[in-house]
Amino acid sequence: MVQIRRMGPQIGVEVSGVDLRSLDDAGFAPIYHAWLDHGVMVVTGQELSIEAFLAYSRRFGAVSPHPSKSTRHPDQPEITVLGVGKFQPDGTLNQAIYRRGAEGWHTDGAYDVVPFKATQLYSLAVPDTGGDTLFASGHAAYDAMPDRLKHRLEGVAGAFTYGGRRQSQALLNPEDRDRPPAMHPIIPRHVETGRKSLYFDPGKILFIHGAEKAESDDLIDELTTLMIQPDGEYRHKWRVGDVVIWDNRCCYHKAAGDYPPDQDRIHWRTSIKDWPESRVEH
Ligand SMILES: O=C(O)CCC(=O)C(=O)O
Numbered sequence: 001m002v003q004i005r006r007m008g009p010q011i012g013v014e015v016s017g018v019d020l021r022s023l024d025d026a027g028f029a030p031i032y033h034a035w036l037d038h039g040v041m042v043v044t045g046q047e048l049s050i051e052a053f054l055a056y057s058r059r060f061g062a063v064s065p066h067p068s069k070s071t072r073h074p075d076q077p078e079i080t081v082l083g084v085g086k087f088q089p090d091g092t093l094n095q096a097i098y099r100r101g102a103e104g105w106h107t108d109g110a111y112d113v114v115p116f117k118a119t120q121l122y123s124l125a126v127p128d129t130g131g132d133t134l135f136a137s138g139h140a141a142y143d144a145m146p147d148r149l150k151h152r153l154e155g156v157a158g159a160f161t162y163g164g165r166r167q168s169q170a171l172l173n174p175e176d177r178d179r180p181p182a183m184h185p186i187i188p189r190h191v192e193t194g195r196k197s198l199y200f201d202p203g204k205i206l207f208i209h210g211a212e213k214a215e216s217d218d219l220i221d222e223l224t225t226l227m228i229q230p231d232g233e234y235r236h237k238w239r240v241g242d243v244v245i246w247d248n249r250c251c252y253h254k255a256a257g258d259y260p261p262d263q264d265r266i267h268w269r270t271s272i273k274d275w276p277e278s279r280v281e282h
């Protein structure tokens with residue numbers, strides 16, 4: 001029996017009692033809606049091949065190869081492998097792999113003109129301690145913005161790049177670095193739910209369009225402070241076989257990055273965009 005249970009007051013839902021390999025469209029519809037309503041969805045207890053994980057990911061949209069080419073699966077470019085290749089030939093820890101996603105709260109793909117709609121992880125190996133993923137609601141962040149800030153930023157875009165102001169681009173091949181920024185509204189209306197959120201990523205934003213540098217920096221600082229609302233958070237503790245998908249249009253996330261480096265923590269990841277025919281460009 002499929003069970004759908006909410007995990008936090010503003011974000012997070014867990015689905016159990018389902019086999020994603022044999023889910024039909026009628027079975028998928030309430031799952032998709034639960035995801036839209038709660039932003040982050042955990043499906044427990046799955047045994048998926050790469051093909052089955054890709055097929056399930058495609059129910060949410062078009063799976064798009066991630067720009068970090070060096071961490072793509074060697075046979076399946078649409079799959080990124082997280083947590084493999086942590087140690088360099090000289091035995092030292094490759095921090096860019098070990099701490100991937102752990103440098104701060106972020107949303108995936110803001111550097112693209114069409115950012116990822118969703119990111120989905122499938123858990124293959126889990127360490128004994130640590131290694132959680134944290135999530136937070138962009139709707140809760142919007143609700144927490146003072147009216148002054150809402151008025152200042154309504155209709156205003158931010159400029160985003162892969163490495164942001166720190167230019168951290170270690171996982172990109174040289175030819176993929178230093179692309180021009182992508183512009184996105186800071187207060188978008190979700191194209192499926194109609195709800196407003198704060199679209200923000202302190203590690204990728206360069207500037208607020210149309211603001212002088214000093215004001216732009218102040219706005220970025222203010223948004224960085226308020227983006228994470230404690231009652232808008234959900235923290236996921238991984239089990240092998242968990243499938244977790246989050247909505248990059250209205251959620252933030254980060255890896256805790258605190259697990260013993262000599263233990264495995266491995267995921268397959270898909271990055272998902274809207275199907276081109278249903279895409280709303282902004
Ligand atoms: O490994 C994690 O917990 C999340 C990493 C991350 O930020 C991502 O996959 O987008």
Ligand SMILES: [Fe+2]
Nearest residue numbers: 101106107108
């Ligand atoms: Fe991420």
